[in-house]
Structures are given as structure tokens and as C-alpha cells.
Amino acid sequence: MAQLPILRYEEKIAETVEKNPVVVIIGETGSGKSTQLSQILRRRGYTKAGCIAVTQPRRVAAVAVSRRVAEELDVKLGEEVGYAIRFEDRTSERTSIKYLTDGVLLRESLSNPELNQYSVIILDEAHERSLNTDILLGLMKRLVKLRASNLKVLITSATLDGEKVSRFFSDCPILNVPGKLFPVEIQHSSERAKSYVEASLKTAIDIHTHEPEGDVLIFMTGQDDIEKLVMKLEERIKNLEEGSCMDAMILPLHGSLPPELQVRVFSPPPANCRRFIVSTNIAETSLTVDGVVYVIDAGFVKQRQYNPSTGMYSLDTIQISKVQARQRAGRAGRTRPGKCYRLYPSMIYEDDFLDATVPEIQRSSLAGTVLYLKSLDLPDIDILKFDFLDPPSSEALEDALKQLYLIDAIDEDGSITHLGRTMSELPLEPSLSRTLLEANECGCLSQALTVAAMLSAETTLFLGQSKNTEKKRKHPPSNLPDGSGLGDHIQLLQIYEHWHQTGYNIDWCKENNLQVRGMMFVKDVRKQLCQIIQKIAKGSTDVHPSSVLKADEDGLLPNFAIYHELIATTRPYMRNVCAVEVHWVRPIIAKLDKLNISKLSGGTRLSDEKVESETLDLPKDDNNADAAQALDDRESRILAARERFLARSAKASK
Numbered sequence: 001m002a003q004l005p006i007l008r009y010e011e012k013i014a015e016t017v018e019k020n021p022v023v024v025i026i027g028e029t030g031s032g033k034s035t036q037l038s039q040i041l042r043r044r045g046y047t048k049a050g051c052i053a054v055t056q057p058r059r060v061a062a063v064a065v066s067r068r069v070a071e072e073l074d075v076k077l078g079e080e081v082g083y084a085i086r087f088e089d090r091t092s093e094r095t096s097i098k099y100l101t102d103g104v105l106l107r108e109s110l111s112n113p114e115l116n117q118y119s120v121i122i123l124d125e126a127h128e129r130s131l132n133t134d135i136l137l138g139l140m141k142r143l144v145k146l147r148a149s150n151l152k153v154l155i156t157s158a159t160l161d162g163e164k165v166s167r168f169f170s171d172c173p174i175l176n177v178p179g180k181l182f183p184v185e186i187q188h189s190s191e192r193a194k195s196y197v198e199a200s201l202k203t204a205i206d207i208h209t210h211e212p213e214g215d216v217l218i219f220m221t222g223q224d225d226i227e228k229l230v231m232k233l234e235e236r237i238k239n240l241e242e243g244s245c246m247d248a249m250i251l252p253l254h255g256s257l258p259p260e261l262q263v264r265v266f267s268p269p270p271a272n273c274r275r276f277i278v279s280t281n282i283a284e285t286s287l288t289v290d291g292v293v294y295v296i297d298a299g300f301v302k303q304r305q306y307n308p309s310t311g312m313y314s315l316d317t318i319q320i321s322k323v324q325a326r327q328r329a330g331r332a333g334r335t336r337p338g339k340c341y342r343l344y345p346s347m348i349y350e351d352d353f354l355d356a357t358v359p360e361i362q363r364s365s366l367a368g369t370v371l372y373l374k375s376l377d378l379p380d381i382d383i384l385k386f387d388f389l390d391p392p393s394s395e396a397l398e399d400a401l402k403q404l405y406l407i408d409a410i411d412e413d414g415s416i417t418h419l420g421r422t423m424s425e426l427p428l429e430p431s432l433s434r435t436l437l438e439a440n441e442c443g444c445l446s447q448a449l450t451v452a453a454m455l456s457a458e459t460t461l462f463l464g465q466s467k468n469t470e471k472k473r474k475h476p477p478s479n480l481p482d483g484s485g486l487g488d489h490i491q492l493l494q495i496y497e498h499w500h501q502t503g504y505n506i507d508w509c510k511e512n513n514l515q516v517r518g519m520m521f522v523k524d525v526r527k528q529l530c531q532i533i534q535k536i537a538k539g540s541t542d543v544h545p546s547s548v549l550k551a552d553e554d555g556l557l558p559n560f561a562i563y564h565e566l567i568a569t570t571r572p573y574m575r576n577v578c579a580v581e582v583h584w585v586r587p588i589i590a591k592l593d594k595l596n597i598s599k600l601s602g603g604t605r606l607s608d609e610k611v612e613s614e615t616l617d618l619p620k621d622d623n624n625a626d627a628a629q630a631l632d633d634r635e636s637r638i639l640a641a642r643e644r645f646l647a648r649s650a651k652a653s654k
Contacts, residue, residue, distance in 0.1 A: 004032030006040075006177050013037070013175060014044050017152055021144045022172040024165050025156045030288060030334050031177045033156050034065050034124050035072065038097045041120055041152075047096035049150060050119030055102040057130035059085040060255050060262060060282055066090075066099035067263070086427055087525050102132035107427060109139065110375060120152045126165070127157035127323065129359035129390070135369055138387050141169060142378075158327060161356070168389050182333040184295075188346040196298035197225055199343045201232050203296050204276060207341075208237065209245050214293025214338070215275040217283060217331050221302040221317050226252045226278045233276055246272045253279035258517045265289050281320075284327040288334070295332045295340040297325060299348075306365045308399035313365070321354040359390045366392060366400035367430045371409055374416040375424035383414075407434040425536055426529070428452060436533065445533070447493055453526035454492040461495075461518045480512050496522065544573040560585070 006013075006027055016023050027033030038052050046052060056062040066083035075081055082091035084100040091098055102123070109115055121140065126133055140153045155165055162174040193199035200218050207216055220226045230252050237248050251265050268291060269275045277289055281301050301320045306313050320328075325342070332338025342349065361369070370383055384397055404410045409420030409430055416424075423433035432452050439448030454461070481498060483491030495514070502508045504523060509516045534557070535542070543549055543557055544567070551557050557579075564576035 004036055005030070006032040006036045009175070009177050010040050013040060016173055016175060017041065017044075017154065020173055021148050021151065022140070022153045022155070022169040024162045024169070024172060024174045025154055025177060026158070026162045026174065027156055027177040028158055028330065030330065031158075033158075033177065034061075034288075035069050037122055037124075037154065037156065038069065038120075039073065042097060046119050046152070048119075051095060051117055052097050052120045052122070053105060053115075053118045054097070054099045054122040054124055055105050055133065055136065056099060057102055057125050057128045057133060058255065058282055059101055061125070062099045062101050064262065064266070066097075068266075069097060069099070087521075087528050102130060102136055103427075106132055106135060106139075106372060110372070110424060113376060114143065114146060115151075116147075119150065120154065122154040122156060124156050125158075126155050127357075129357060129361070131360040131364050131369065134359060134361045134389055135372070137165075137168065137389050141387060144169075158330070165389065182335070182337045184329050184333040184338045184340055186329060186340050186342060188342045188349065189344055192299075192344050192348065196300060196343060197229050197232070200229060200296050200298055201236065203341050203343065204233060205236055205240075207294050207296075208248060208274060208276075209240070211294065211339075213246065213272075213274060214336070215269070215277060215289070215291040216294040216296065217289065217292045218276065218278045218296040219281060219283070219298060219328055220278055221298075221300050222280060223252075223254050223256055226254055226280065229278050233278070246274050248274050248276060250276045250278065253277055253283060255280070255282060256518075281324065283331060284324060289331070290334055292331050292334060293336060293338045295328055295338070297328045297340060297342050299325065299342065299344040299353075303363070305363045306396070308365075308393070308396045311399070319353055321357045322349065323356045325349060325353065361388065361392050362390060362396075364396075365403075366396050367403045370397065370400040371404055371416075371420060371424050371430050374404070374410055374414075375421055377416070404430060407431065409434070422536055426532060428456070428529075432456075436529070440533075449526055449529050449533070450496045451489050451493050453522045453529060454496060455489075456525050457518045457522050461515050461522070462513060480514075496526075542573055543577050544575045547575070547577050549577050549579065 013023075013025070025033060025037070034054070034056075038054050041047075041052055054065070056065065062083045062085050066081055067077055070077040070081040073081060077083075078090040079092055079094050081097045082089075082095040082099070084091055084098060084104045086101065086103060105115075105121070115121065123133055123136055123140070126137070137155070144151060144153055153169075155169075162176075166172050166174050189199070197220070200220070204216055204218060218229065220229060230250050233248075233250050237250070247270070249269055253262065253265050265275075265277050266289065275291065277283070277292070283289060297320075299320055300317050301324065302315060302317050304313055304315050329340035329342075332340050373381055373383060373386060383401065384394060401410070401414070404420065405412070407423075407430060408417055409423055411417055419434070419437060422437060423430055426433040426436065428436075432455065436445065436448050436452060439445045481491055481494035483489075483494065499505070499508060499514075499519060506516050509519050543561075549557060549561070560580050560582050561574070561577050562580055563574035563578075565574075567573050567575055
């Protein structure tokens with residue numbers, strides 16, 4: 001492997017990091033910053049004091065980069081090098097380099113605000129200005145003051161405004177690492193085509209028939225456009241005169257692809273074969289594909305925009321920024337001089353393109369962000385004055401506060417409620433978290449978990465909806481439930497329940513045009529939500545890993561158990577555990593309900609305390625009739641309320 005540019009600066013990087021708590025590293029495209037920085041710091045001994053965390057804005061990048069680093073270090077992925085993304089954790093106690101999405105790091109900070117497990121935190125691809133990265137920038141500013149002696153923070157980017165970030169972190173040093181190995185020739189179209197898909201197709205065929213060997217990277221706006229162009233390219237190349245040009249492979253690349261299909265783009269093509277990689281903007285910076293010589297840039301991206309005045313999201317196809325255009329061009333020229341074909345005139349680029357991408361924090365709903373900040377319990381945080389690199393509008397923050405107040409996550413004084421704190425522990429939008437808590441009250445938690453998991457799928461589950469009309473006609477008619485006329489949420493519930501009845505049969509998904517990977521993802525999400533909600537309900541005490549007590553197919557342990565002892569290691573554990581039925585302990589529950597400490601001690605009788613009736617914070621599971629009966633049992637509810645009352649009383653008397 002040719003030496004990456006960043007390795008020539010290893011001594012300078014190590015020296016600067018050693019002397020400063022925060023360093024900004026501007027590493028141009030192809031410099032190797034994502035894969036090499038963590039290894040440089042590992043060689044310098046930083047993993048002896050803790051793990052090195054490297055955040056990525058995208059799940060695909062976190063997985064792909066960790067896999068690459070594991071290969072370079074010749075270790076098994078998930079051991080010394082691992083990754084953690086939402087609903088998937090491939091790390092171990094041995095992990096010393098951990099790639100994770102910025103959202104996962106935020107969630108970890110809820111249980112460990114000082115993030116003591118990390119000696120170094122690298123915020124990679126910060127120029128993408130994802131919502132979570134912007135929040136992390138604000139939190140890192142606070143954290144380096146608390147842990148100045150034992151924490152290093154690196155902010156890395158290809159095109160970030162380094163001066164601006166440096167000022168944000170009290171004029172911290174900036175290192176610039178060059179990246180592009182070969183020049184890239186930029187060619188602009190004379191006019192903007194009516195269809196960027198057709199224009200991309202024509203340009204791709206022209207390259208294939210007239211240009212020397214080298215892979216072609218084509219930027220599209222989303223999965224639908226990618227599939228459309230892939231199909232058209234396959235058809236056109238198949239119809240080219242045999243022997244007129246080299247062979248071709250056409251590979252899609254987007255976040256909804258299963259990992260085994262994503263990794264194909266990192267494998268070199270066979271001899272005398274050109275690859276066409278049709279990708280979303282994930283290939284702008286997050287992933288580097290070796291072998292790309294030609295880039296086709298239509299100049300568009302699909303972007304979600306939130307309007308706080310209407311409370312609605314829109315998914316719009318908009319022009320990219322000049323920063324994004326430069327990033328796309330930079331993907332060529334990695335192995336030899338390259339070319340970038342911009343399917344728009346240079347005048348449009350100069351006059352109409354924004355200089356930089358609008359940060360996600362300025363175009364998103366901030367309900368989840370504000371709930372997270374509230375849950376930190378930091379007394380000096382004023383949401384409307386929080387120190388963001390680029391503050392969102394006051395209208396957006398006010399909208400978030402109103403949303404949280406209306407769903408009882410915060411009270412009228414702005415303090416986080418018990419409900420809000422519970423909601424923050426769930427890796428869902430606050431509205432979905434609130435739905436699950438309300439479903440527990442109403443006795444339909446199992447169904448709500450299913451709907452929440454189905455809504456969390458990262459792509460459409462219905463294959464026919466992402467295909468063109470001609471391709472849809474080739475599918476046999478589907479026998480999927482129709483929601484009984486009650487709506488889409490009920491249809492999603494019915495579909496999952498039908499699949500459950502088949503024993504999660506993959507062939508059933510295929511027969512009904514459902515995306516197999518998407519459905520398996522939903523099943524895994526539901527299982528993990530079940531486990532999270534059970535942990536929330538039962539508190540922070542877990543069954544010790546050495547126990548032979550078995551969980552059910554959803555990963556849930558029995559709702560009632562006896563244990564011999566509680567031990568505290570990294571967290572509280574029950575040891576020597578056995579499942580019990582609630583009716584076995586009802587006599588004891590009855591005695592506890594009548595228990596009066598003052599009378600037992602011989603003192604005066606306590607006046608009758610009116611104990612507020614509280615719902616037992618345990619999920620109901622329709623797969624377990626005994627558990628459901630126990631959850632509804634009035635005596636159990638009174639016992640739980642009494643125990644909480646006595647705990648509060650004991651605490652107050654100290």
C-alpha cells in the first residue's frame with residue numbers, strides 16, 4: 001500500500017496533540033485521516049490510558065472504516081478494533097480503537113457524562129456538520145475543561161473552516177495535511193440538462209467508449225435514482241458492440257445496502273474491467289474508493305428540511321454547495337490524473353451555489369437534541385443560549401421546547417420530568433419514545449414496540465415502492481395485510497405479526513416483495529427495544545453474565561425472579577437468580593402492603609399515608625400470559641408504589 005500523505009506528518013501530529021487538549025486537523029481528500037489518525041495515536045501509547053473513539057456521521061462509514069483499520073492492523077473486527085452504531089455493537093473489552101456514529105457517542109455520554117472510558121475522542125468528517133456532531137462540539141468544549149489533563153480531542157475534516165473551529169476552542173492549533181495525489185481536470189457542461197439521470201447516463205457511456213481505463217464514480221441523489229441509473233447503464237452497456245470497449249461492473253452504493261454489498265466497492269475489479277459506482281453523497285467524504293479516475297457530478301443532493309412554524313419536514317432535491325462540489329471532484333485523481341464532469345455550467349457554480357452546506361442543526365427538528373441536553377442535568381445550561389458553533393434559530397429551539405412540554409418530557413419550569421428522563425434512554429425520536437411509555441399504560445406495549453421498530457427501518461420495506469413501473473409489473477401480486485382500513489401503522493403491525501407467525505420465514509418476505517434485510521433489521525430493533533425498556537422498567541440491576549437463566553426469543557428475561565445476592569462491579573448485578581411466578585409471592589406482597597415501620601419499632605402509629613398510585617414500570621409482553629397478568633396485578637402496583645414511598649422516606653430522614 002502506498003504511503004498515505006498523513007503519515008509524513010506523524011511526528012508533527014503527535015507533538016501537537018501532546019501539547020494541546022484540542023487540535024483541528026484539516027486533511028484533504030485522500031490524506032488518510034479517517035484510517036490513520038487512530039493508528040498514529042495508538043502507536044504513541046494513548047490506548048494505554050483508555051480507548052480511542054472516532055466518530056462518523058454515517059453508519060456505513062463507521063462500519064467500513066473500522067473494517068479497513070482492522071485489516072491494516074491484522075486483527076479481528078470486534079476485538080482490538082470495533083464499531084458501534086445504533087442497534088449494533090461490535091466491540092469487546094479488548095477494543096482499543098472504536099469507530100462509532102456521533103449519535104452513539106451522545107447516548108454513551110448520558111450514562112457517563114465525562115466519557116472516562118476514552119483517552120482520545122476524534123470527531124471525524126466534522127465538515128458535514130451533522131446535527132449530532134454540532135452538539136458534540138459544544139459538549140467537547142465543556143469536557144476538555146473538566147478533563148484537561150487526561151483527554152485529547154481532535155476535530156478532523158477535509159474542508160472545514162478551521163479558523164472558525166479554532167476560535168470556538170479558544171484558538172487551538174490547526175494542522176493542514178495535503179491529500180490529493182494527482183491533479184483533477186474539471187469540465188463543466190455548457191448548460192444544465194433537463195434530466196440529470198439521462199445526462200449522467202450519456203456522460204458515463206461517453207467515458208466508457210472513449211476514455212482509458214479507470215473506474216467511474218457517479219453521484220446521484222438517492223436510492224431511487226441510483227436504481228434507475230444502474231438499470232439503464234446495464235442495458236446500454238449490454239447493447240454496446242462486442243469488443244468495442246472493456247468489460248464493466250455496475251455497483252450501487254447507498255446506506256440501505258446490506259454490508260456484504262457495500263464492501264464490493266472496496267475490492268479491485270477483474271483485469272480489463274471498468275467499475276461504475278453509482279452512489280449517494282456518502283462517497284463525497286465518508287468513504288474513499290480506490291481506483292476512481294472519473295467523477296460525474298450532477299450537482300444535486302437530497303436534503304431533509306424542517307419548518308418549525310408548520311412542524312413539517314420536507315425532503316427536497318437541492319443544489320449542492322461549492323464545498324460539496326470540491327469534495328466530489330477530489331474523489332478522482334487518487335491513483336493517476338483524473339477528470340470531474342460537472343453537469344452544470346461554471347457560471348451556475350460561481351453565482352448560484354452556496355459557499356458551504358447549511359448545518360443540519362439549522363434545518364432539523366431539535367426535540368431530540370433539547371431532550372438530550374435537558375437530561376444532562378447541567379445547571380448552567382440555558383437551551384436558548386447553549387454554545388453551538390452555528391446556533392439554530394430561536395424559533396427552532398422554542399418549537400422543540402413546546403413539543404417536549406406537550407408530551408410531558410419537561411414541566412412548565414423547563415425541568416426534565418421522570419417521563420422525559422425515561423424517554424431519553426430510548427434511541428428513538430421523543431414522540432416515539434412517548435408512544436411506548438403510553439402504550440405500557442394502556443396494555444399494548446408489544447404492539448407499539450412492533451410499530452416503532454417498523455417505523456425505524458432505514459429504507460422502504462416494500463420493494464415495489466422503490467422500483468419503476470415496468471419492474472413492479474414483474475412482481476406477483478402481494479397478499480400483504482391492508483391495515484383493515486385503519487391506516488398505515490396498523491398495516492405495519494399486521495405485516496410484522498404475519499411474518500412472526502411464519503417463524504420469521506425469509507421466503508415469505510420475498511414472496512410478498514418485502515426487503516429481507518429491512519425486515520431482519522426491524523426484528524433486531526424490536527428485540528433491542530424490548531431489552532432496553534425492560535432495563536428501564538426494572539432499574540439498572542442486571543442478571544450476572546454467569547447466570548444460566550435464559551432469555552426468550554426477544555431477549556427478555558422473566559418479569560419476576562429471586563436472587564441470592566447483589567454485587568456491584570461496573571454496574572449492579574444479581575447473582576444466583578431463579579425465575580418465579582408472581583402468585584408464589586403474593587402472601588409476602590400482602591404483608592409488605594400492610595407494613596408499618598413505626599409500629600414495628602414500637603413507636604406511635606404513622607398516620608395513614610396516601611400513597612400515590614403509580615403504574616408498575618414494566619413492559620407488558622403479549623407473548624407471556626403470566627407476565628401480562630402480573631403486570632396488571634393491582635397488588636404488584638401497590639407494592640411498587642409502597643417501595644418507592646418507603647425509599648423516598650428513608651432518604652429524606654437521613
